[in-house]
Amino acid sequence: MDNSRHPSKRVSLAGMHIDRSSAVPLHLQIAAHIRNSILRGVFPAGMQFLGSREIARELGCSRTVVLTAWDLLYAEGYLASTPRGSVMVASVAASHVEPPSAASPATEPAQHVGALALAARPRLRDHWPSVFAPGAPDVSTFPFKDWSRLLRQAWQNPREQECLDLPPEGHPRLRSEIASFLGSVRGLVCSPEEVVVTSGTSGALDFCSRMILDPGDEVWVEEPGFVEARWALTAAGAKLVPIPVDDKGLVVSEGVRRAPRARLIVVTPSHQYPLGVSMGLERRLELLDWANKKDIWVIEDDYNSEFRHQDSMTAALRSLDREGRVIYFGTFSKIMMPNLRLGYLVANRHFIEGFAKGRARIDVHTSGIGQLALAEFMREGHLLRHLRAMRRVYAARRRALIDAIGALMPDDLTVSSAVTGLHLVALFTDVMQRRMSDREAAAILKGAGIHVQPLSQNFLERPTRQGLVFGYGRLRVEDATPLLTRIAACIGGTSLNASSDAAKTLSY
Template identity: 40%
Template sequence: MRRTDKAALLPIAVDKKSSEPMHRQLYDQIRELILTHRLSAGERLPSTRSLAKDMALSRNTVATAFDQLLAEGYLEGRVGAGSFVSDLLPDEIRPSSTEHQSEETGTSRRGLSNRGERLAALWRGRSKRTPAFAPGLPAIDEFPFDVWSRLMARAWRNPPIELLAHAEPAGYRPLREAIANYLRTARAVRCEADQVIIVSGAQQGIGLAANVLLDDGDSALIEEPGYPGIRGALLAAGAQLIPVPVDEEGLEIDKAEDLAPDAKLVCVAPSHQYPLGVTMSLARRLRLLEWASQKDGWVIEDDYDSEFRYSGRPLAALQGLDRDNRVVYIGSFSKVMFPSLRLGYIVVPEDLTDSFRMARAALDDHPSTIAQPALAKFIEDGYFTAHLRRMRKLYDSRRCTLSELLEKHLGEYVTIESAEAGMHLLIRFNEKLIKMTSDMDATDRAQEKGISVTPLSAFHYLEDINDHYHGLLLGYAAVKEKDMEKAVLILKDAILAK
């Protein structure tokens, strides 16, 4: 079949004033061009970069539309060549008279809900995560797997029947007791084991809390910029997301009155905001709790990596300041142990424990008990805190080394944000570098060279962002110091490539 040598010119346009998301407008129009054979099989499409530039859109918007077309089989990607109209377009994909059709294009929607569309649009794909410099990736090779394997073997050598049958919706009782004891000592969280519920990660915990505390259409405040995984969990619960700016003191809660006076819930990471790394001030924390009390609202505290603070004493959790039982506290073991463990926890107000347990059972019956007994012993016998102490020292050294190397090799082009906690550094592009490239394009080139970074602009819920939001998140926890300079030089080449 004949292939075109040049990318097709697409007769499409988006209405930026329309309530229809721009990525959906692109998807619908390109799909229609394919179905009506105005784009023929094998025809090459423009790159996401060039189409975004031509249409004055963010590359993220175009990439989302292309990703959906690729996933549904309308397009096929070829390494090093681009995106092409698929050769095989079965007759079955043509809309029939019995299918629901959109008024604008006549193409089938197949009953997908608005919520389903919004959730699907959040997925950006997952590229290979390499030690340099994937944010949130711990030093897995430093984890004491010899101890862990012994604890797992001991738990399952002759397991009691309660581990093999249906478990408690809230999780394995000894693990909940171990977590409560740890949180009271290390994070100043006020809780008992009955308030702890085991979940499969922070996102499931946020989703559970939102389902219990919100009705469909209720407004939920999120940090702008903020962790994208929170958006999916809240959207799945039917929440209307309201982004609130984050400054050097954390989420600007006083702006919420103008943005969403009827908001019932806010989701924050006060100890170490992601991705900016700022710590919420005491005054802002107290104001946030005051807002929740005045609004009869709720605060979800995402305490995802508070264990890693490198100067001063660890900050107490926001939940420990709450005297009105308005905070749902959420933690996870993914970053402090290893990601595939998929175990986290939530601490709920005492008067809501029964409601949360019943909702947990209704949504997911009970969490897997495979790793819970071993994790309980890992915490009870002191291995967990010993591992944290070792990793805190190791990560601090790697953080300092990376900061020095970035200043040495990229200081002319970026500003390195100070980070006294966490597992990543943030570098912001200066005006000189912004004129040369975007953080999205730099990320793509770095990935091609085997370097994992995350663009700062991807963390913004609003598409209309300014140049200040161009930057990269660089995780250092999994990178050996002897390998850092080589990785930084590769990253520099990727950022400055033309």
């Protein structure tokens, strides 16, 4: 039908294709589709859309996603409101429409953008400047006096060779300290020669992805999973295959069914992000057996596993690896400070050789002075003392948050049983899910100045669970109950019609 002859007819977006495997958030995909349709003259001035609820049902997304896309297009001048509150194409936007050239391809611009640029496009933010930011550590008690002293010493008395290029694998002293640290903290026995100093987990994953993968290679990723890991894999040209996670971790049998020819598996087995479950021994052995049979590399991201809030410790997947298939990632960003940008990987020596040769031609090595200071910081025992102290602090904050959720929102949220890390997941009960989606809840809380990440943001496919991801690294114990009181006032079942003015007095 020619919509230009019926500008008042309300139309749908049912024919739009949504790519749920894309790094581009859904609301940006919807906004791009509408914007390009307006610019091509497909949607003329005055044309009205169906309501946001109807469009959300058609596209299989939440209403909040549609409303967010419309808000963006309102701000850009593409859409306007009718006197009755409907959404229509603005006349100002339509006045800039140029007839499409016969030589112009009818494809969306995103199809002509490289994978790296696509992965870097605007997206839903994971780390809001929020007390509930997942994975955000508290640096207020960090021993900066000792750290600054060691930095000064490293700058004042460096050896001549240390002022020149260091080995791409990292400084030998730091590699040795990391090997000792992993043995005492994670029970992972490795030699310094199996350790490489990196610029954090993200940089290591980016480089390893380019080493291992060719464009189009399939990669198993956890569903739900760590969004930032998907950006690096997408930039390497990988085809992401989401594999569900249950209460025992990654469902290996489903990975075999969905992508039997995968080249790489990326997992967080000791503390799965975001659900927090630990992969059971049987599942770990099943994963390693498949990787060995099919010659598949496994990247183990040991996400926040240093922060155990009980005495039991789940061994690293690499400690079970007898064939050298597992590449173990770790970082000092959460133990020390995020802007340190120092991490490490552990792998077999053959892989280390290839990594070092490739790295020497790309970014040479990580900051030498930082490596020297960190090696001394670890040798003098400051890191272990700080880690032990922060374990007690984070355990208390976790308990305060769980108690507050249980006391104030027992009918709305169910807390996961994870006993490791710096965040927990509060899953929506059936009652809560019937009331709203987690993205709608996050949007309501954002309006009240409280930023909490929706669990569904971490799914590639249609979300199978709804919930909120609460970081507690920066949450003071005494703030847990007041903050949950405000959250309950905004989205709790007993207060949907209550005024939220009191919830806007402070911004978190």
